[in-house]
Amino acid sequence: MSERHRVVVIGAGFGGLRVVRGLRDVDVEVVVVDQHNFHTFQPLLYQVATAGLDTDDIAYPIRGIFRRQRNATVRVAAVTDVDIGRRTVHTSRGDPLRYDTLVVAAGTISHDFGIPGVSDHTLPLKSVADAVAIRDHVLATFERATFDDQVGHALDVVVCGGGPTGVEMAGGLTELYDRVLRKDYPGLPVGEARITLVEAVDQVLSTFDESLGSKAAATLRKRGVDVVTGVPIARVGDGVVELDDGRRIDAGTIVWAAGVRAAPIADLLGVELGRSGRIVVGDDLSAPRHPEVFAIGDIAVDPERPLPQVAQPAIQGGKHVARQIARRLAGEPTERFEYTDKGSMATIGRNQAVADLPGGLKLSGPVGWLAWLGLHLLYLMGFRNRINVLVNWTWNYLTYDRASRLLAPSDD
Amino acid sequence: MSERHRVVVIGAGFGGLRVVRGLRDVDVEVVVVDQHNFHTFQPLLYQVATAGLDTDDIAYPIRGIFRRQRNATVRVAAVTDVDIGRRTVHTSRGDPLRYDTLVVAAGTISHDFGIPGVSDHTLPLKSVADAVAIRDHVLATFERATFDDQVGHALDVVVCGGGPTGVEMAGGLTELYDRVLRKDYPGLPVGEARITLVEAVDQVLSTFDESLGSKAAATLRKRGVDVVTGVPIARVGDGVVELDDGRRIDAGTIVWAAGVRAAPIADLLGVELGRSGRIVVGDDLSAPRHPEVFAIGDIAVDPERPLPQVAQPAIQGGKHVARQIARRLAGEPTERFEYTDKGSMATIGRNQAVADLPGGLKLSGPVGWLAWLGLHLLYLMGFRNRINVLVNWTWNYLTYDRASRLLAPSDD
Numbered sequence: 001m002s003e004r005h006r007v008v009v010i011g012a013g014f015g016g017l018r019v020v021r022g023l024r025d026v027d028v029e030v031v032v033v034d035q036h037n038f039h040t041f042q043p044l045l046y047q048v049a050t051a052g053l054d055t056d057d058i059a060y061p062i063r064g065i066f067r068r069q070r071n072a073t074v075r076v077a078a079v080t081d082v083d084i085g086r087r088t089v090h091t092s093r094g095d096p097l098r099y100d101t102l103v104v105a106a107g108t109i110s111h112d113f114g115i116p117g118v119s120d121h122t123l124p125l126k127s128v129a130d131a132v133a134i135r136d137h138v139l140a141t142f143e144r145a146t147f148d149d150q151v152g153h154a155l156d157v158v159v160c161g162g163g164p165t166g167v168e169m170a171g172g173l174t175e176l177y178d179r180v181l182r183k184d185y186p187g188l189p190v191g192e193a194r195i196t197l198v199e200a201v202d203q204v205l206s207t208f209d210e211s212l213g214s215k216a217a218a219t220l221r222k223r224g225v226d227v228v229t230g231v232p233i234a235r236v237g238d239g240v241v242e243l244d245d246g247r248r249i250d251a252g253t254i255v256w257a258a259g260v261r262a263a264p265i266a267d268l269l270g271v272e273l274g275r276s277g278r279i280v281v282g283d284d285l286s287a288p289r290h291p292e293v294f295a296i297g298d299i300a301v302d303p304e305r306p307l308p309q310v311a312q313p314a315i316q317g318g319k320h321v322a323r324q325i326a327r328r329l330a331g332e333p334t335e336r337f338e339y340t341d342k343g344s345m346a347t348i349g350r351n352q353a354v355a356d357l358p359g360g361l362k363l364s365g366p367v368g369w370l371a372w373l374g375l376h377l378l379y380l381m382g383f384r385n386r387i388n389v390l391v392n393w394t395w396n397y398l399t400y401d402r403a404s405r406l407l408a409p410s411d412d
Numbered sequence: 413m414s415e416r417h418r419v420v421v422i423g424a425g426f427g428g429l430r431v432v433r434g435l436r437d438v439d440v441e442v443v444v445v446d447q448h449n450f451h452t453f454q455p456l457l458y459q460v461a462t463a464g465l466d467t468d469d470i471a472y473p474i475r476g477i478f479r480r481q482r483n484a485t486v487r488v489a490a491v492t493d494v495d496i497g498r499r500t501v502h503t504s505r506g507d508p509l510r511y512d513t514l515v516v517a518a519g520t521i522s523h524d525f526g527i528p529g530v531s532d533h534t535l536p537l538k539s540v541a542d543a544v545a546i547r548d549h550v551l552a553t554f555e556r557a558t559f560d561d562q563v564g565h566a567l568d569v570v571v572c573g574g575g576p577t578g579v580e581m582a583g584g585l586t587e588l589y590d591r592v593l594r595k596d597y598p599g600l601p602v603g604e605a606r607i608t609l610v611e612a613v614d615q616v617l618s619t620f621d622e623s624l625g626s627k628a629a630a631t632l633r634k635r636g637v638d639v640v641t642g643v644p645i646a647r648v649g650d651g652v653v654e655l656d657d658g659r660r661i662d663a664g665t666i667v668w669a670a671g672v673r674a675a676p677i678a679d680l681l682g683v684e685l686g687r688s689g690r691i692v693v694g695d696d697l698s699a700p701r702h703p704e705v706f707a708i709g710d711i712a713v714d715p716e717r718p719l720p721q722v723a724q725p726a727i728q729g730g731k732h733v734a735r736q737i738a739r740r741l742a743g744e745p746t747e748r749f750e751y752t753d754k755g756s757m758a759t760i761g762r763n764q765a766v767a768d769l770p771g772g773l774k775l776s777g778p779v780g781w782l783a784w785l786g787l788h789l790l791y792l793m794g795f796r797n798r799i800n801v802l803v804n805w806t807w808n809y810l811t812y813d814r815a816s817r818l819l820a821p822s823d824d
Contacts, residue, residue, distance in 0.1 A: 036818075038818045054467070055818060056815060061817050061818065064815075073599075075558070076819075093556075093559045094559040143449065146506075147505045147506045183479050184473070382815070384804070384811075384815050385815075387803050388803060391796070391800060391803060392796070392800070401796070403473070403797075404468045405449070406448075406467060406540070407449045407488075408541065
């Protein structure tokens with residue numbers, strides 16, 4: 001048994017990775033636990049779902065990331081329990097892991113907010129497997145439709161939720177439909193297929209400046225998306241979304257991008273939880289009565305200053321926590337987490353994106369789009385993935401094609 | 413209902429694609445039936461199995477291929493029956509397909525030759541799904557081993573069959589083990605893991621010139637593969653291969669690359685079958701008493717001149733059959749199929765391949781390897797796939813890495 005201070009990091013997302021990396025030269029032993037053997041670049045999941053990129057373009061094997069970091073080990077397993085009193089993490093495989101410091105960076109899961117039918121009738125978009133399931137569902141629906149006399153609403157899609165994920169998903173779908181599926185299925189009425197984006201509040205991208213939300217909605221509409229705002233979803237049935245105002249939208253594919261809650265591990269800790277089950281943290285990102293427990297990224301919230309659930313708070317929080325662990329070992333007090341807002345971006349597809357940057361700077365159209373492309377390439381993990389994504393984006397852009405549309409065979 | 417001559421092509425492999433393409437400017441209606449919505453570049457399946465390439469690098473959506481060919485339609489479905497009297501193909505979905513000319517190009521399936529235990533205890537390598545299953549099995553075995561006190565033979569692999577697939581698989585595995593898994597799992601005895609290639613006849617690559625087979629075996633041995641030749645496999649159990657001479661080789665992974673037989677559709681036709689269930693064809697590649705039925709590639713055999721079951725006979729046969737269909741429609745007699753031997757190649761991995769070329773020309777070592785790389789890039793379907801494969805190969809070569817090693821989560 002090592003005598004060194006042991007840090008257990010739960011989750012190898014944007015935040016978890018930064019904690020482990022930040023502890024590279026610190027005299028600790030780090031164990032990172034994730035149920036996947038790979039890190040997922042979540043901002044591009046929608047591109048896998050819309051056949052623009054393949055899974056291994058946006059994922060990176062965790063063991064490869066930490067190969068050279070001698071004080072880090074990886075455990076690929078699900079967390080089943082945390083005993084905060086005994087400072088022990090229980091996992092689906094292997095002995096319980098004792099920790100001196102615990103960093104919870106497990107992110108969020110899709111959440112239905114109590115709306116009936118969501119879990120049975122919609123497809124979430126939170127993991128690589130989710131994205132592949134959406135792609136497979138759409139392609140299988142088209143294949144099935146080639147055998148049907150009446151297509152009905154089978155080819156229609158409803159995307160629930162007008163945040164960045166929903167907007168990007170709707171934009172990606174119009175491109176997949178117009179540029180690819182229309183040509184792949186000349187016998188089907190693809191041009192009549194309706195893609196609807198439903199958002200409960202009055203504006204899409206409601207966390208962005210209002211002018212950008214309006215621009216995004218206008219671009220989506222110009223590209224054929226039916227944008228419905230200001231109406232909450234009442235319930236979801238098999239192939240139908242019912243709105244609060246009584247409208248029913250039939251669709252063969254219903255994507256749920258309307259909301260998330262903290263990963264269930266937050267509930268296991270026995271600490272105070274805030275909105276959407278997020279772990280309440282103090283200004284140094286540690287849990288109030290458990291200074292040995294830090295929480296970062298989407299799973300954490302400082303009620304004094306809630307942050308958006310995107311990559312930057314996780315990345316900056318991860319770096320901050322690594323520094324605090326080092327400070328404590330050196331006998332120094334922890335510092336307040338200072339978040340630097342780097343702005344928000346969302347793409348609507350080809351040549352169009354909106355960016356809400358610090359200092360009131362707003363970008364949209366092709367300039368916003370180029371900024372979006374560059375930043376996503378920059379933050380992608382691994383040089384090979386960057387090259388692959390660049391090649392595929394260039395290909396997609398020049399040919400209007402989407403190559404990643406392989407479908408596992410089925411006999412239904 | 414169209415009045416045009418209708419050609420139904422079963423299988424969108426190397427042969428089937430060439431038939432459809434060759435009929436582009438002929439006044440026929442072509443329907444290509446495949447259970448997958450993609451064409452598979454089979455020679456590189458072993459690279460998916462060994463994490464060097466991802467699935468969509470070696471597969472190409474069929475609908476994309478025939479998008480611009482107005483006389484071709486695609487049916488993604490399994491063939492369930494062929495009524496050769498009524499000239500009708502029955503499929504798992506959709507109405508039966510009437511044909512005037514049938515082209516059977518369904519290839520082969522893995523075959524156990526009656527050796528007990530093969531289907532229960534080995535992993536075949538015939539499809540994209542097979543390749544992913546092998547990769548997942550190896551990665552899951554390593555992940556599981558990180559939780560075991562005793563690794564035993566869990567990390568060992570036996571590759572059954574010393575043809576090109578077996579040789580390339582064994583070579584790819586040594587690279588995956590030595591260059592990647594050894595670094596990914598510093599706590600496991602990866603250096604002690606044994607990779608064994610078992611071949612019943614006295615030489616690996618027995619269809620090649622003997623000197624090349626010896627070179628391949630020597631290179632494999634130098635890279636740590638235990639090459640066992642001249643001993644047939646008696647039976648396969650759970651984690652063990654038993655040889656005819658009584659030897660038992662334990663291994664956590666057993667890959668079956670020892671043989672194939674014609675796809676089951678050959679049995680449905682009610683025509684004469686040759687060795688391994690292959691459809692017997694005349695010298696114009698049509699079935700003797702059914703001139704309206706052609707068979708090409710791995711599923712067909714002209715007993716007078718059997719051809720190797722590789723890409724070239726299928727490619728050339730497909731082009732030939734398209735020409736014969738056009739000739740018949742023009743009232744001309746069919747021609748004899750003239751096969752041009754372009755030689756055989758197999759790579760053993762990094763800088764090493766053997767090529768047995770026409771005119772007695774033999775290449776090996778780095779020259780053979782470069783020839784192998786170039787030809788495979790050339791024959792790969794689609795410009796995007798070529799670029800992607802080139803990028804990934806360059807990456808793999810320079811970094812010794814294998815990036816495509818994502819594993820779906822499991823709780824076993």
